Amino acid sequence: MKLHRLVAVAKKEVLQIVRDARSVGIVVAMPIAMMLAFGYGISLDIKHLPVYVFDREGSQQSQNLLKHFQASEYFNVKKAVSDYAALVRALDRGTCKLAIVIPHDFSLRLNAGGPVSIQALIDATDSNTANIAIAYSQAVIQTYSQRVQLDWIQRHGIKKMNPPISVESRTWFNENLESMVNIVPGVVVIVMAVIGVFLTALTIAREWERGTMEQLISTPVTELELMLGKLAPYFVIGMLDTCLCVGFGTLWFGVPFRGSWSVFFIASALFLIVVLSLGYFFSVVAKSQLAASQISLLATFLPAFLLSGFLFPIEQMPVAVQAVTYIMPARYYMDVIRNVFLKGSPITLLLNDLLALAFMSCLLVFVATRSFKKKLT
Amino acid sequence: MEKNNGTPSVIVNNLVKKFGDFVAVDHVSFEAQPGEIFGFLGPNGAGKSTTIRILCGLLRPTEGKATVAGLDVARQPEAVRQKIGYMSQKFSLYNDLKVIENIRFFAGMYSVPDAAMAERADWVLEMAGLKGRESALTGTLATGWKQRLALGCAVLHHPSILFLDEPTSGVDPVSRRQFWELIHRMAAEGVTVFVTTHYMDEAEYCRQLVLIDRGKVVASGSPSELKSGAMKGELLLVGCEPLGDALELLQNAPGVLDAAIFGSAVHVVVTNAQEGMAGLMEYLSEHGVTVSKMEPISPTLEDVFVALTTRQAESRTKSAEAKNVQ
Numbered sequence: 001m002k003l004h005r006l007v008a009v010a011k012k013e014v015l016q017i018v019r020d021a022r023s024v025g026i027v028v029a030m031p032i033a034m035m036l037a038f039g040y041g042i043s044l045d046i047k048h049l050p051v052y053v054f055d056r057e058g059s060q061q062s063q064n065l066l067k068h069f070q071a072s073e074y075f076n077v078k079k080a081v082s083d084y085a086a087l088v089r090a091l092d093r094g095t096c097k098l099a100i101v102i103p104h105d106f107s108l109r110l111n112a113g114g115p116v117s118i119q120a121l122i123d124a125t126d127s128n129t130a131n132i133a134i135a136y137s138q139a140v141i142q143t144y145s146q147r148v149q150l151d152w153i154q155r156h157g158i159k160k161m162n163p164p165i166s167v168e169s170r171t172w173f174n175e176n177l178e179s180m181v182n183i184v185p186g187v188v189v190i191v192m193a194v195i196g197v198f199l200t201a202l203t204i205a206r207e208w209e210r211g212t213m214e215q216l217i218s219t220p221v222t223e224l225e226l227m228l229g230k231l232a233p234y235f236v237i238g239m240l241d242t243c244l245c246v247g248f249g250t251l252w253f254g255v256p257f258r259g260s261w262s263v264f265f266i267a268s269a270l271f272l273i274v275v276l277s278l279g280y281f282f283s284v285v286a287k288s289q290l291a292a293s294q295i296s297l298l299a300t301f302l303p304a305f306l307l308s309g310f311l312f313p314i315e316q317m318p319v320a321v322q323a324v325t326y327i328m329p330a331r332y333y334m335d336v337i338r339n340v341f342l343k344g345s346p347i348t349l350l351l352n353d354l355l356a357l358a359f360m361s362c363l364l365v366f367v368a369t370r371s372f373k374k375k376l377t
Numbered sequence: 378m379e380k381n382n383g384t385p386s387v388i389v390n391n392l393v394k395k396f397g398d399f400v401a402v403d404h405v406s407f408e409a410q411p412g413e414i415f416g417f418l419g420p421n422g423a424g425k426s427t428t429i430r431i432l433c434g435l436l437r438p439t440e441g442k443a444t445v446a447g448l449d450v451a452r453q454p455e456a457v458r459q460k461i462g463y464m465s466q467k468f469s470l471y472n473d474l475k476v477i478e479n480i481r482f483f484a485g486m487y488s489v490p491d492a493a494m495a496e497r498a499d500w501v502l503e504m505a506g507l508k509g510r511e512s513a514l515t516g517t518l519a520t521g522w523k524q525r526l527a528l529g530c531a532v533l534h535h536p537s538i539l540f541l542d543e544p545t546s547g548v549d550p551v552s553r554r555q556f557w558e559l560i561h562r563m564a565a566e567g568v569t570v571f572v573t574t575h576y577m578d579e580a581e582y583c584r585q586l587v588l589i590d591r592g593k594v595v596a597s598g599s600p601s602e603l604k605s606g607a608m609k610g611e612l613l614l615v616g617c618e619p620l621g622d623a624l625e626l627l628q629n630a631p632g633v634l635d636a637a638i639f640g641s642a643v644h645v646v647v648t649n650a651q652e653g654m655a656g657l658m659e660y661l662s663e664h665g666v667t668v669s670k671m672e673p674i675s676p677t678l679e680d681v682f683v684a685l686t687t688r689q690a691e692s693r694t695k696s697a698e699a700k701n702v703q
Contacts, residue, residue, distance in 0.1 A: 008484075
């Protein structure tokens with residue numbers, strides 16, 4: 001291998017990147033656009049769920065219960081209606097996700113100390129939201145009925161007492177339980193996966209399409225020099241993009257960065273080598289820019305989105321799917337990035353992830369180098 | 378500049394290249410000597426580019442052996458590449474790089490030492506007539522300049538053998554002439570120039586010619602050898618009116634081996650010129666064609682080319698049929 005040829009290829013590639021407006025778009029605009037779209041677009045927080053109520057009694061007690069709902073940040077009591085049909089219509093239209101019906105003898109039975117049930121109708125098209133709505137509404141009612149119970153006990157002459165057991169929860173790593181804090185580091189992974197592959201996916205295909213490859217392979221440049229020369233500038237660009245994403249995540253979205261920069265850079269470098277080599281491989285195989293970019297999108301975006309634990313925890317996937325995630329480089333990078341951002345985990349806890357990434361990067365560099373042959377077909 | 382005096386620069390022995398069932402190169406053999414301009418002629422799709430690509434190590438031969446500068450192209454393609462310069466049929470420098478950037482890039486690929494860099498770049502610019510346009514984007518150059526720059530980039534490392542695949546296609550006559558002056562200069566310096574073309578005037582510039590058709594060598598020799606020996610039969614020039622009808626008649630006339638339009642006349646191949654003339658004269662006037670002139674002539678390379686390449690004959694028949702339909 002001759003260094004001067006590698007450098008000549010790298011220089012040429014840089015000149016072409018600089019002169020091509022599209023590649024500047026991919027390098028600068030795409031990460032920012034993706035960070036914004038995903039950062040704001042994906043929110044798993046369920047807050048201010050629209051609620052309609054049908055209070056058939058209208059007593060002090062029933063109003064108190066509804067105030068508890070209103071006080072919760074998870075619900076937003078939008079409207080009180082005066083018949084059942086209006087609730088059904090609202091659920092049908094989707095103007096409310098939860099409808100509460102309070103029976104006509106609510107206060108009566110409450111005062112008698114007897115059991116009383118209220119009806120909750122939930123739009124369960126999205127089962128996840130429905131489950132959370134059920135849990136939250138049960139919590140609201142639990143609190144209210146506890147208070148009613150205590151009042152009742154006090155009124156019957158027993159001195160004030162508190163519930164025997166209570167939970168003092170403290171949330172770590174994501175103190176305010178904001179899903180954005182979890183998602184933004186994940187978005188960094190997705191952006192890097194997509195950008196990394198895209199950067200190199202076009203580089204070989206472009207030479208074939210423009211006919212420059214024939215001249216290039218008639219020179220003594222070797223496959224390895226060509227690949228390293230082409231990957232080097234994109235590696236630098238990719239690392240700058242990683243920093244851009246992290247800067248955006250911390251400064252714009254206010255996500256904490258608690259871990260070590262060196263762990264972050266090691267993991268990012270390894271992951272970049274993986275995706276750049278993958279893009280190079282696609283470019284060699286596809287030989288056309290369009291096909292290469294389509295393969296790239298399918299092969300990186302979907303796995304990074306679905307199988308990396310970005311939105312769906314890997315532990316909860318079916319065993320077969322879990323097995324597939326082990327060959328997804330994004331899975332390991334996702335783990336490192338989340339831990340580095342939120343937990344500030346030391347390198348010793350992330351060693352397995354880093355080793356997996358290191359192995360994959362070696363493997364893909366090898367595959368990418370071997371895939372390209374200095375031959376016409 | 379390397380000189381392999383005595384041993385041929387290019388030796389091709391029973392070379393075969395198949396793409397699936399299609400035989401692109403069919404047992405081709407020839408030799409090119411050092412310092413000569415070697416012309417490789419043939420119609421489109423005859424296998425010229427395939428052969429040149431095999432010789433540059435860009436394609437693997439299916440059978441046979443090819444040696445370039447004493448190296449087996451199938452076994453030592455990298456060693457071959459350092460000794461040769463190649464210009465592909467399609468312009469293949471980087472259009473989005475400046476002239477000087479293309480030169481520097483290919484100088485890097487060919488390991489031109491830094492010390493020689495400025496002098497070589499200067500030489501290429503001078504040769505291509507691009508002095509003062511170093512920082513023009515290559516894509517903005519006219520075709521003639523592009524071709525000369527491509528030639529310059531292919532010889533930056535002073536190769537001993539130069540492969541040019543239809544280097545002047547789509548280039549205007551003045552630029553073609555300039556290009557050939559460059560080729561002559563290089564050959565005079567001892568470079569073997571292997572060039573494919575289908576311009577007959579360019580073929581005349583070559584010392585040796587190989588004519589191939591459908592992957593097979595149909596004739597070889599110097600231009601004068603080809604002209605005197607390769608034709609089966611003798612040539613008549615027939616000046617007549619109307620030309621289209623005359624061609625059609627002549628192609629089907631008794632005793633005529635071949636006929637083709639050249640300028641405002643028809644060239645007719647017959648077994649014997651003197652015997653054929655009288656019969657043809659009669660035949661044409663019987664069919665309402667006025668003959669203004671009929672004389673035996675010595676064939677040009679184009680006559681040889683047309684007579685020996687069957688594909689051209691076929692397409693000519695087709696165009697004649699098309700005329701009939703109209």
